[in-house]
């Protein structure tokens with residue numbers, strides 16, 4: 001039973017033009033449920049492209065994307081949006097929190113959008129903030145938080161609707177090494193406690209070694 005299965009994914013930008021670049025060539029990747037996998041690649045190798053395709057944010061030229069055993073490739077726009085919202089959490093290098101809302105509200109909002117009641121949404125937001133050690137900062141806006149705290153809140157927001165799959169693109173790449181280590185530890189604890197499956201892109205080989213498996217993206221192909 002697989003959390004994510006990518007089969008035969010290819011992607012070319014600017015096809016047929018002089019600046020054509022084939023980023024992915026027949027890439028296949030599978031993640032078992034509960035598995036945490038590192039994706040290591042030099043800059044420009046296509047890891048953002050691969051994560052965006054896995055996260056249903058971008059379409060491959062060829063190949064299939066399955067999430068939780070469901071083929072997402074031929075879904076219409078509405079179904080794709082719903083699947084993305086319900087089943088997938090996405091984290092970027094930058095937190096992308098809404099600046100005019102508090103930490104707590106940033107985690108409440110995606111739940112309200114999914115039809116969860118306000119009281120229940122607040123309870124879950126507090127629980128998540130507590131797990132990553134940011135509960136005392138719940139009522140602060142992002143600008144009043146440190147970089148590490150902002151990123152911890154972004155993790156909570158990604159998990160607000162209890163997705164089965166987490167996709168992360170250099171989630172601690174913006175932080176200094178010590179903070180990065182701590183924040184990454186908090187993320188891993190959260191992922192393990194909730195039994196999430198995760199594909200986490202990182203340049204940091206130390207961090208990659210703390211995951212179950214390391215995949216390398218080279219010349220448009222994934223090697224184990």
Ligand code: ADP
Nearest residue numbers: 013021023041042043044045046047048049050
């Ligand atoms: P990474 O995340 O590994 O740095 P990306 O997936 O962002 O790599 O990009 C891989 C390659 O594809 C790069 O050469 C990049 O410039 C190119 N690329 C990415 N997105 C686009 C796009 N929308 N249009 C054209 N080229 C792109």
Ligand code: ADP
Nearest residue numbers: 013043044046047048049052058092093169170
């Ligand atoms: P990251 O820092 O995550 O690797 P990038 O800076 O490579 O991200 O890309 C950020 C965004 O810009 C992505 O959505 C990617 O698709 C787009 N992009 C990257 N390279 C190009 C490019 N050469 N032309 C157009 N869009 C690009």
